[in-house]
Amino acid sequence: xxxxxxxxxxxxxxxxxxxxxxxxxxxVLFLGVDRGTLGRYDALPGQxxxxxxxxxxxIEPIPAALPESHFPYLSPLVRSGTPIIFSRxxxxxxxxxxxxxxxxxxxxxxxxxxxxxxxxxxxxxLSFGAIRDAHTWTEDQVRRLRLLSGVFASAxxxxxxxxxxRAALAENLALRQRVEAENxxxxxxVLHCGGLDDLVGQSPALRQVLHQVDQVAPTASTVxxxxxTGTGKDLIATAIHRRSRRAERPLIRVNCAALPPTLxxxxxxxxxxxxxxxxxxxxxxxFEVADGGTLVxxxxxxxxxxxxxxxxxxxxxxxxxxVGSTVSRRSDVRLIASTNRDLERxxxxxTFRADLFYRLGVFPITLPPLRERREDIPLLTAYFVEKxxxxxxxxxxxxxxxxxxxxxxxxxxxxxxELQNIVERSLILSxxxxxxxxxxxxxxxxxxxxxxxPGTEPDHRTLEQVERDHIVAVCERCRWRINGRGNAAEQLxxxxxxxxxxxxxxxxxxxxxxxxxxxSDNRRHPR
Numbered sequence: 001x002x003x004x005x006x007x008x009x010x011x012x013x014x015x016x017x018x019x020x021x022x023x024x025x026x027x028v029l030f031l032g033v034d035r036g037t038l039g040r041y042d043a044l045p046g047q048x049x050x051x052x053x054x055x056x057x058x059i060e061p062i063p064a065a066l067p068e069s070h071f072p073y074l075s076p077l078v079r080s081g082t083p084i085i086f087s088r089x090x091x092x093x094x095x096x097x098x099x100x101x102x103x104x105x106x107x108x109x110x111x112x113x114x115x116x117x118x119x120x121x122x123x124x125x126l127s128f129g130a131i132r133d134a135h136t137w138t139e140d141q142v143r144r145l146r147l148l149s150g151v152f153a154s155a156x157x158x159x160x161x162x163x164x165x166r167a168a169l170a171e172n173l174a175l176r177q178r179v180e181a182e183n184x185x186x187x188x189x190v191l192h193c194g195g196l197d198d199l200v201g202q203s204p205a206l207r208q209v210l211h212q213v214d215q216v217a218p219t220a221s222t223v224x225x226x227x228x229t230g231t232g233k234d235l236i237a238t239a240i241h242r243r244s245r246r247a248e249r250p251l252i253r254v255n256c257a258a259l260p261p262t263l264x265x266x267x268x269x270x271x272x273x274x275x276x277x278x279x280x281x282x283x284x285x286x287f288e289v290a291d292g293g294t295l296v297x298x299x300x301x302x303x304x305x306x307x308x309x310x311x312x313x314x315x316x317x318x319x320x321x322x323v324g325s326t327v328s329r330r331s332d333v334r335l336i337a338s339t340n341r342d343l344e345r346x347x348x349x350x351t352f353r354a355d356l357f358y359r360l361g362v363f364p365i366t367l368p369p370l371r372e373r374r375e376d377i378p379l380l381t382a383y384f385v386e387k388x389x390x391x392x393x394x395x396x397x398x399x400x401x402x403x404x405x406x407x408x409x410x411x412x413x414x415x416x417x418e419l420q421n422i423v424e425r426s427l428i429l430s431x432x433x434x435x436x437x438x439x440x441x442x443x444x445x446x447x448x449x450x451x452x453x454p455g456t457e458p459d460h461r462t463l464e465q466v467e468r469d470h471i472v473a474v475c476e477r478c479r480w481r482i483n484g485r486g487n488a489a490e491q492l493x494x495x496x497x498x499x500x501x502x503x504x505x506x507x508x509x510x511x512x513x514x515x516x517x518x519x520s521d522n523r524r525h526p527r
Contacts, residue, residue: 001144008155016159017052020152024054027128027148031141034059034131038116038152040124041079048075051124059131062106070102074113078125083146084113087136110135114146118153126152199235200383201376205368209236216363217243222315224360225338227367230417233338234298236365241294246334249293252286257299265307266323275324287320287331294334300360301341301352308353315359335360370412370419371498377407380416384423385435394427396435403437409467410440411494411502441492468506471499480510 004023011019024036035055039048048066055061068075073096074084086092087110092100103111106129113127126149199210216223217240225233234253241251259267266275270285286295297303303311314320315335319328337360346352370377381399389396403426412418422439430436471492478488482496489496503509 001148004148005151008151011155016155020052020155021054023152024052027145028054028056031128031135033110033128033135035062036126036128037062038124038126040116041122048125060107071099074099078113078115079122081115081117081122083115083142084111084127085137085142086111088134107131109133110137112137112142112145114149116149116153116156118150118157123153123156199232199239200380201373202379203368203373203376205373206376209365209367210239212363212365213239213243216240216365218245220334222334222360222362223336224343224362224364225336225367226343226364227338227340228369228415229340230415231367231369232416233340233367234296236367237294237296237336237338240336241296241334244294244334246293250290251294251296252290253296253298254286255298257302261304261307264303265310268307269310269320269322271323272325275322279324282322285320285322287314287333288329290333291331292333294336297335297337299339299341300337301339301343301346305351305353308356312353312356312359315356370415374408377419378404380419381407381423384420385427388420388424388427392424392427394430395433396427396430398434400434403435405466406437406440409470411492411498413495413498464506467502468508471503471506471508475503475508475510 004026007019007023020038024038028034028036035053037050038052039050041048046068048068048071050062050064050066053061073093077084089100089104089109108129108131110130111127112129113125115122116124116126126145128145199206201207213236223237223240225236227233237253238251241247254264254267256264266279266283266285268285268287270283270288271279273279273282297311310320314331314333318330318332320331321328343352343357343360347354347357370380378399381404385396385399388394407419407422414421422437423435425439426435426437429438471488474491475482475488478491481487482489482499487496489499492499494502
């Protein structure tokens, strides 16, 4: 008893099972019986589960699961804390007839069974049986075995508490890692995006976009935001999230174009320690961090094809695996994807999965370029001046009409982002209270065409007439070359296709072009 009690002190939970089996062996050999068994009640309802057993060679072990109904008399006694001791099976009372039949089926001739109880709870039972020859249990043996059942109970209870503590610590660690990951991405989000007030404009095109945002935001549908670089796709994604039911949960962004293909999967789904070279610790992916919130995939058209298949699976089933793990995880994420590429054309060319394109395109929102919402340019300019002048410590309070005209005449290939950069550059170079507009490619060669010199007659032309005259002047200077070196598109700071479209809209055609003549509307596409 002294040796066994000492061996159970401070034993590690993982080593306890082997120690229990060895203790049963030592007790069986010491008593001169045939089999020792330790079982539990709480594994399955209505079942007596054998957890540990040791028997002499040639002795059949007790089955792992025994129906409690086979022992209607003895089982309630053990549960209530009463030992069961008999040296001959016919010593059992008449009420235990069914129990005696079940015990005889296992070849038992003598048995001593003790409740394993600790902290007021009966965990199971400890029994020893004689099969080959009957065994007479002395009072001293019964007393010592009862004490040993308490030693087993204490060890089992200590292991249960240790395992519960380990599980709680593991859960706490996982929660702490998730909170740390959420805090990191929230800090990025605060630095990354502005508020809803950054959606500035009154144009019908912008109002249509905001109407679509209001329609889709309360739902959980996937949104695909399309538009040229600098049109404000990030702001629209933020507006959708903040007007949704997930606004209190994180908004997580992943720039698919900024990460090498080998790291995007780890960034999205996480990885286990040792999953690849450099994976020195477990990492939680953005899908896990965004659980319950919104995940924005910027430049989704840059995703590799193999990763597109995994993203499609997440959208279909909500399941994914960390890199280096075979355990499937689930995440409730609302996905918003954005791109400046033509995904439909890419799908037809095979560079983007068609099934993923259709899955992402549940609710597409196309943002208009700034040249298609020119009426918003004065508002945006005033907004950026007010927002940036304090940051740059400038006193600018006035935007002259000439500066506005220059801004309106430019086609803005970089859209709102380019406008903000131009305004910031102009603020830096403006020393007084009036904004001095600098940095516009169009304005460099068109100041005379946009605003007359002092003392001359006022120019009563409309903005469209000014723009048309300037394009004609540049085209004539370049001998109507739209492509090639020194072409008109290059001098105007436009893409050749954009210039052709603009010329067609303004009714500009090269003089002498085929089909021109009396009654012609001069709207043929220039070469």
